[in-house]
Amino acid sequence: MRAVRMTAPGVLEQVAVPTPTPGPGEVLLAVGAVGACHSDLHVLDAPAGFFPTPITLGHEIAGTVEAPGAGVTGWSPGDRAAVYGIIGCGRCRACLRGRENQCRQVPPGGIGLSRDGGLAEYVVVPASRLLPVGGLDLIQAAPLTDAGLTPYHAVELARPALRPGTCCVVIGVGGLGHMAVQILAATTAVQIVAVDTDLAALDLATRMGAHHVVRADPDAVDRIREIVGFPPDGADVVIDCVGVDATLTTARTVVATGGRLLLVGLGGGTLPVRPVVDAPPTLPLEVSVDIPFWGTRAELQEVIALGQLGLISAEVQTFPLDRAPEAYDLLRRGEIQGRAVVVP
Ligand code: NAD
Ligand code: ZN
Ligand code: ZN
Structure with a gap:
C-alpha cells in the first residue's frame, strides 16, 4: 500500500509498504480521510x-472497517468509524477514570505519533479506539478527532467560567481555533473574540460565529482590552491555540482576575509566573x-454528536495522498484555511 511516512527527522515522503495485518483485538481500517495537524510539523521538526x-x-x-482481527466483536467490514488516537495503559488512575489523555504510564503519543498512523491506504488500530460516526462524511469526521476534540476538551475544562455574557478569547484560528469558535458558539452563550495574524483566518472566524475579530498586530492587546472591558474586567477565558511568546503575552495581558488561560498550542513559548510583590x-x-492534551474518548463521542447535529463542521481543503507533503508545506506557510484533509 501507499503510505506517507516520516522516514528520517524532517523528511516526509510517500513510500510503498506492506499492508499491515490486524492482531488480536485490532482492526484493519481503510482510511477514508486524515487531517493534517500542525503538531505533525512539530514532530517533523523534533530532534x-x-x-x-x-x-x-x-x-x-476516519475510515471504514476492512477486516476485524481475532476476537473483535461489534465491528464488521464496511462499518464507518472515527479513531480516538490515544492508547493509554488502561490501568493507571487516570485511565481508570476515563482520562487516557492523562495516562501516567504511556508517554504522550498515540496513533500516528508513536505508532503508524493514517496517512496511508490502511491503518491498524485497536478496536477499542473506534467510535461509530453513522452517516457523517468521513472528510468531516476525521478533523473532529483532534481539531474538534482538543478544543472541546479545553472548553470542557473551562466550562464553569464560560457563563452567559462572559468573554472568551481564542488566539489562532487555524485547524483547532476555527473549531474552538464553533464549539463555543454551539455550546455556550459567551462573547467570542478571535485573534489571528492572518486576515483570511479572521474572516473564517466571523463565519464560524466569532462576535469580534482582532488582527494580531502591536495594537491587538489594546483592542482586545477595549472589547472585553479591561480595566476593570478582562477575558474570563483565553484559549491560546498557538502557544508562542507573542500569543502567551497577549493571553496573560487580557485574561481577567480569576480567569482561565488554556495553553493548547505547542509553539514552545514561555509563560512567566511572578506573584505580585514589588x-x-x-x-x-x-x-x-491549563495545558490541555487532546481529550477523552467520551468527549470525542460528544464532539461527533455535535458534528452529526450539524452544529460544528470543519472548513476543509482536501488533498490526495501523494500531495500530503505539499499540504504540510502549505500548513507551515500559513496557507491552509481551516483544516487540510488528506483523502487516500
Ligand atoms: P494551524 O497551523 O492550523 O493554525 C494556527 C493558526 O494560528 C493559524 O491561523 C495562524 O495564522 C495563527 N497564528 C500563528 N501565529 C500567530 C500569532 N503570533 N498570533 C496569532 N495567530 C497566529 O495549527 P493547528 O493544527 O490548529 O494547531 C495549533 C497548535 O496546537 C499547534 O502548536 C499544535 O501542535 C497544537 N496542538 C495541540 C494539541 C494539544 O493536545 N494540546 C492538539 C493538537 C494541536
Ligand atoms: Zn494533532
Ligand atoms: Zn494509563
Missing part, C-alpha cells in the same frame, strides 16, 4: 530520536492555567 522513524504520520483518522504581576491574581 532525532524524539519520535520513532520511519513512522506513518496522521493522527486525525513588580508588575505577570499574571492576574486567581488565574488558573
Whole structure:
C-alpha cells in the first residue's frame, strides 16, 4: 500500500509498504480521510530520536472497517468509524477514570505519533479506539478527532467560567481555533473574540460565529482590552491555540482576575509566573492555567454528536495522498484555511 511516512527527522515522503495485518483485538481500517495537524510539523521538526522513524504520520483518522482481527466483536467490514488516537495503559488512575489523555504510564503519543498512523491506504488500530460516526462524511469526521476534540476538551475544562455574557478569547484560528469558535458558539452563550495574524483566518472566524475579530498586530492587546472591558474586567477565558511568546503575552495581558488561560498550542513559548510583590504581576491574581492534551474518548463521542447535529463542521481543503507533503508545506506557510484533509 501507499503510505506517507516520516522516514528520517524532517523528511516526509510517500513510500510503498506492506499492508499491515490486524492482531488480536485490532482492526484493519481503510482510511477514508486524515487531517493534517500542525503538531505533525512539530514532530517533523523534533530532534532525532524524539519520535520513532520511519513512522506513518496522521493522527486525525476516519475510515471504514476492512477486516476485524481475532476476537473483535461489534465491528464488521464496511462499518464507518472515527479513531480516538490515544492508547493509554488502561490501568493507571487516570485511565481508570476515563482520562487516557492523562495516562501516567504511556508517554504522550498515540496513533500516528508513536505508532503508524493514517496517512496511508490502511491503518491498524485497536478496536477499542473506534467510535461509530453513522452517516457523517468521513472528510468531516476525521478533523473532529483532534481539531474538534482538543478544543472541546479545553472548553470542557473551562466550562464553569464560560457563563452567559462572559468573554472568551481564542488566539489562532487555524485547524483547532476555527473549531474552538464553533464549539463555543454551539455550546455556550459567551462573547467570542478571535485573534489571528492572518486576515483570511479572521474572516473564517466571523463565519464560524466569532462576535469580534482582532488582527494580531502591536495594537491587538489594546483592542482586545477595549472589547472585553479591561480595566476593570478582562477575558474570563483565553484559549491560546498557538502557544508562542507573542500569543502567551497577549493571553496573560487580557485574561481577567480569576480567569482561565488554556495553553493548547505547542509553539514552545514561555509563560512567566511572578506573584505580585514589588513588580508588575505577570499574571492576574486567581488565574488558573491549563495545558490541555487532546481529550477523552467520551468527549470525542460528544464532539461527533455535535458534528452529526450539524452544529460544528470543519472548513476543509482536501488533498490526495501523494500531495500530503505539499499540504504540510502549505500548513507551515500559513496557507491552509481551516483544516487540510488528506483523502487516500
Ligand atoms: P494551524 O497551523 O492550523 O493554525 C494556527 C493558526 O494560528 C493559524 O491561523 C495562524 O495564522 C495563527 N497564528 C500563528 N501565529 C500567530 C500569532 N503570533 N498570533 C496569532 N495567530 C497566529 O495549527 P493547528 O493544527 O490548529 O494547531 C495549533 C497548535 O496546537 C499547534 O502548536 C499544535 O501542535 C497544537 N496542538 C495541540 C494539541 C494539544 O493536545 N494540546 C492538539 C493538537 C494541536
Ligand atoms: Zn494533532
Ligand atoms: Zn494509563
